Each structure stands twice: as C-alpha cells, then as structure tokens.
Amino acid sequence: MVIMRAPSTRFLRLQSPLSRALSVLSGVSEDLLISTSIGHQIGGKTHRALVDSLVKTNVVAANSRLERALRAVDRAHFTPPDLRQSIASYENRPLKIGVIATISTPQQHAQVLGMLESHMQPGARALDIGCGSGYLVAVMAHLVGATGSVVGVDIVPELVEFSTQNLHDALEEELLQATRVVMSASKDVLASLPSDELFDCIHVGVAVETKQEAEAFAAFLKPGGGLLVPLGRGGEEQKLVKMTKTADGDVLKQDVMSVLCQPMLDDVPAAQVIETRAEKVARLEAALKSWRESFEAMHQRRPTRDDMLLDPHAKQLFTEFTSLRK
DSSP: BBBBOOOHHHHHHHHHHHHHHHHHHHOHHHHHHHHHHHHHOOBOOSHHHHHHHHHHHHHHTTTTTHHHHHHHHHHGGEEEEETTTTTGGHHHHHESSSSOOOOHHHHHHHHHHHGGGGGGGOOOOEESSSSSSSSHHHHHHHOOTSSSSSEEEEEEHHHHHHHHHHHHHOHHHHTTTEEEEESSSSOOGGGGSSTTEEEEEEESSBBSSSHHHHHHHHHHHHEEEEEEESSSSSTSOOOEEEEEEESSSEEEEEEEEBBBBBBSSSSSSOOOOOHHHHHHHHHHHHHHHHHHHHHHHSSSOOOOOOHHHHHHHHHHHHHHHHHHHH
16 A cells, blocks of 8 residues: 655645646646655664654654554564565565565555554554555554454455464564454455444555445444545545544544555455476476477478477577576
8 A cells, every 4th residue: 555645734835836737747646746755764774763764754743652652563574574684674665565465665654553543542443454464453553552452354365374473473462462364255354344343443555446435444433433545446546535433423534635555456366376497497398399299290390490480489488498598
C-alpha cells in the first residue's frame, strides 16, 4: 500500500504556482506531491535513527504514544530476511515481500497509525486488513497493550505465514498473546471474522472500488471507533476515507487525502514457480529435443543449425539455451 500525507497550510504556502501546475498536468494531486517533499529526510542506518527522523520531520509527534510504540518495534523484523542486516530495512522506501506485496515505507506506516492512534487506547481492539508483513499489527499491539487485541487478515497464505513468524520474532509473549493473523479465502475478508466481532480501530491496506464495500467495514466498528479505507480503482489515484461511528451508530465520513494503493484481490494469487538455472536448462533441452524429433519425422533428415535459426520457435529456444550455457 502507498499512503501519502495530507498537505499542511504551511506546505501549501511554500508550493510554487509552477509545481501546482505540474501536479495538475501530471494527474497527481497536490497532497501526494507535497508528501514526497519530506520523504528524502526520513530514514537512517539504524532503527533508532529512523524513528528520530520521523519525529524530526513532524510525521510523528514527539513524546507521543505512537513514538514509543514505533521505537518498540524494529522494522527489520518485518522486511525480507536477506535485508534484515542491511540499512535497507531503515530506508524510507517500500520493500518487496512477496509476489505482489510490499512492506510500505516507514513514512506511510507512521502517517496511517497517526490518523488512527486515538482509536487505539489501552484495551482497544484493532483490525488490519491486508496485513502483509505484520508490521502494523505489531505497532498496534503496543498501542492497545496486553489488555487489548489486534487481528491481522490477509488473503495470501505465504503472507499469513510470514507475518505470523515475524510477530513471534518481534513481540514479547504478553503482547503476542493479544495478536492473531487469520487467512481470508476470498475478497470477502469480513467473512473470515465472527459476525459479532467489533473493533475500535480498522485499517484497510488495499483499495476498494465502491462505497458499499467501504461502508461494509464500518459495520464492524464499535461506537466511537475509527476506520481508514482507500476508495477508488486500482492503478488510479484514490481517496483515503476516514469513517467514525458515533455513539448513536451513525457513521461520519471524511476524505482525508489522496492515495495510491493496490486493489483488493478477488482471489488468492497463483503462486509463481521460480526455475533454477539447472531446471531451465533441462526444460530447454527437452523442448529442443522435441523440436528436432518433429523436424526429422517431417523432413526425413537431421536439422542443421540454419534450419533451427529459420524456425522462430526453435531459434528462441536455441538462443535461451546458449545464453545459459555460457
């Protein structure tokens, strides 16, 4: 998911007419454009330096509950295993954690958490839909404490396993007991939860296309609860909508800012099979052998190199095969 911060009045005053014109011409809203202006100031070589930068840029309020929660959860526990000893874990950029998923930037995570912090008091119940790496689940657990609870939901089995293991590595037993990650078998993620389960805080990390889909999540809010959900088509700029349920059960809606998010998946994505070099060589050898046998049966002779290069399919196979044998 990609979340960008809403513009402050101070930033709007500093923005030149030229940059505003460029944002309109490029189809990118001003709040997306402005948010990127502080992105290069965020990050560091260590977890401590990363959080320091979030506070220094005012993305996170100093001495807040959120600052303490972020300092308690090392982002490196949730990045790809081969990067956990690298400063890449503390840079302000997304990192790929699966076939289609990423762990969002530290800036994006901090902004979302800041918008929902007031709904995650000690003892509260929180839900993260599209939990991916499990990072938000961990920070939420520190905000609601051992007397609260956090549920993460994802449709990708590998990410459910990945996030569950990450939480085991990152959280102390007391907080770990307050979290769980569940598998959603389809786009209807709410069907994976008990119908009477209500939450003080819901974060939806993927975009939904219709207001009806967005409003369906609000039915799982407690009175006083808050929900963030991106509304719009995947691949296009969307609106991040905050919904708050009143004591009377009414739902107040507010467009917070523009965002760019991945769409909610309809089904579990097919697993990608990654060939080793040896497997690819063996596959190409078998394909070339099959082509040669077909050629011999048709022409009653063995094919020459020129025969192979004149056949587009055989030429492609031969080119791939020779490149691997170098």
